[in-house]
Amino acid sequence: MDYASYQTEDFLTDESFILYCQGDDETAKAKWENIYHDNPELRKMIIEARNLCFLLGVKVSAAEKATALERLKTAVDLTGEINKHQPFSSVTGKKTYFSRWMAVAASLLVLMSAYAVYRWITPPSGAELYREATAANYRLIGTTDFDHRKQILLPDGSSVLLNGSSTLKIANDYDAADRHVLLSGEAFFSVIKNPQKPFVVITGKIATTALGTSFKVQSYPAEPEANVMLLTGKVKVESTQASLKFVQVALVPGRQATLTTGSKAFSQSGFSKAGLHNWLNRKLVFSDAGLKEISIKLKEMYGIVVKPANKPGEDISFTGQFNDKNLTTVLDAIGFANHFTYKQEGNRVKLMF
Known part of the structure; x- marks a missing residue:
């Protein structure tokens, strides 16, 4: 079977994948380990689906099915659709077909809803995002020499002022479910607000997550310090090095977070907003x-x-x-x-x- 078109919910409705997650079926285990090994492009989705499978226990209660079913009936006139394409002539056949179809649909809706919640409450860590940032899934959209700057408009309307000796890459699926960019150097970001699609700036040292705000990130590869200055809104800053167990920090306007090589935690302090405005101008x-x-x-x-x-x-x-x-x-x-x-x-x- 071709799994290239699979989405997370497709894995969750595949019986052999559920058996693989449960770990009791050697055939299913071997099958999905081979798929994972032979399809690098599917690995992230397989991991997400497996984690969600553990989270849900792949069990949907009767109450959850009933709730999902009501939502499903409200959105679509399922009875009419099923009657239109009903291949059974007996009343018993119709009821059986209808009941099974609705149960599957309701279960799937619960799974998809839970998946959306899962993605929101357990987003990938900065280290995971940095590890997955390869040439295959990011493309270059801006680069500058030491004495030049570049203004860049992103597909969602957010803007970037790229400073000297810097490069900016954008995820190939930018603005689909997330908004991820990869920075080497320094840049100021003015982010369009969209709570459903977090904006994340990934560097070799830190990852900065925002919903709608403006901030400056400095993270040159050869320099021992990485820094985030928040001008408006709120951001979360975390390390992108999995071996470093830094506690993430949340910033408010006028505060900055700095990560120094060899340190054990982010340092926080205030900064001059006038100085940042001078930098911008x-x-x-x-x-x-x-x-x-x-x-x-x-x-x-x-x-x-x-x-x-x-x-x-x-x-x-x-x-x-x-x-x-x-x-x-x-x-x-x-x-x-x-x-x-x-x-x-x-x-x-x-x-x-």
């Missing part, structure tokens, strides 16, 4: 800034790493403001005031004093 403001502050702000704005090649002869200090200027203009101005030259190699800049 590509506005840099320095007030008697030293080398550390300058390096941090240049990294945040342009996605580059600044390192001194040698020790400065005197303390670095700079005061000034730049509105939507490129990296070269900013470095030239700061370098002129502090007597250094620089050399850029990709997304790294060496300062020479």
Whole structure:
């Protein structure tokens, strides 16, 4: 049989699959283990159906069937449909056929309803989502160089401001049941509200889940820290590394969560909303800034790493403001005031004093 068109509810109404879940039938077990091994594209759905099978115990009570049946009768005039295509002539045959058909339909409706609840209350973890994010089910929709940004409009109307040295991929089935994107680098997300389709930003370090909100995620692969700043709404932040048992955190506006390599938990703190708005508008403001502050702000704005090649002869200090200027203009101005030259190699800049 071709299982390529199977949905989760199809597995739950397949007798051999139920036997496989129950674990008492060696033939069914061997069959479904082979299907799982030979069909990588079905593995996620098989796992979900198996978990749901355990959750439900594949038992539907009479009361649940009755409730489902009433919902079914309200939605569709089943009696008319069955009479129209009824192949039996005897009254007993009609009643038997009708009774069995309705029982199956009611049971299936209960299973499907429970599946919807199951998906809502037990969504995949960040680690599961990251593990399943492969080239086969995600496609590239945006990439930037170190000194460039890109505005991206997603199919559901949500928007992304992709910062320098970053890439964004989108799930092939985006906006079907979920809204999943894969980020490497930094981006600001403005998410259209849809409680039925959670929006999840997945990175190599963290996963951020939102329903309708705006927030910034920074997670460069080569950097030890990953960070989420929440501007509006609410988000949940969790680790995408299965080996790290971090407790997930929930943020409120004005708060940020940071995950640092080697730490045992997320750290939380406030952040400057004015600073985030400056970042959005590509506005840099320095007030008697030293080398550390300058390096941090240049990294945040342009996605580059600044390192001194040698020790400065005197303390670095700079005061000034730049509105939507490129990296070269900013470095030239700061370098002129502090007597250094620089050399850029990709997304790294060496300062020479």
